[in-house]
Amino acid sequence: MNETSSEAKRATVGPPSVLAYLDPNYWNDRFTSEDHYEWLKDYSHFRHLIQQHITPTSSVLELGCGNSQLCDELYKEGITNLTCIDLSSVAVLKMQARLLSKGYKDIKVLEGDMLNLSFADESFDVVIEKGTMDVLFVDSGDPWNPRPEAVKRAMAMLQGVHRVLKPHGIFISIAFGQPHFRRPLFSSPEFTWSIEYATFGDGFHYFFYILRKGQKSSSSDAADVKKVETPSLRLYQDELEDEDYLFRTNIDEMGDDR
């Protein structure tokens, strides 16, 4: 995308600077007037991937629920032991009200920071996030060599997720972030999880990472990762929602050109 069209899009969608995505006030303001925005894709697009990993007896933690309907969809599948957190108090209040109005009163919605999870060790069978980890990279600079602050945030998140997962728990990360950028973080030696991913989406690829705690094998090395060719993001400018396009561009488009 050339500079002019990028700036034009930025002026009409999303915040004036992508740094706003790191600011809780931005999300509070946004959720005050917005009732539903589904980042990446809705549940129907990755249901087939999730179903292999979550059962009605699973205890599930969703990070950064926003005003997504992912937890509604999981609930409809019979998964009732669900806890959602978000940094935004407005998102939490609105989500609580929406779920109560639907009669989904078992779902817990709490204000919380995924960089400092308040849950006890080994509390959940599954931790899931969609588009929330991506937020941590909006100011990461060169994705091949992300700024230390972005790496620090991402590692704080992953350490918390690893800690609150049960011994054979699963972390599901549904993301724009590409495997060659996520892999160095996921595969830090302190983590015992195995790493796999699938993709979904018709033209543009979204990534569905599955990290299984306690399942790391000696072969879970970089060389073992299935390589997915992701054509330049420019091809998909018209396919992505305007704001998703801007968000995705800032996360790791620089990587597409190498």
Ligand SMILES: C[S@@+](CC[C@H](N)C(=O)[O-])C[C@H]1O[C@@H](n2cnc3c(N)ncnc32)[C@H](O)[C@@H]1O
């Ligand atoms: C890109 S939106 C994704 C929302 C939702 N998961 C979806 O798929 O539509 C990011 C969400 O993460 C929340 N968020 C940002 N930083 C967070 C943090 N440190 N802890 C918890 N939630 C956070 C924001 O308030 C926002 O709701």
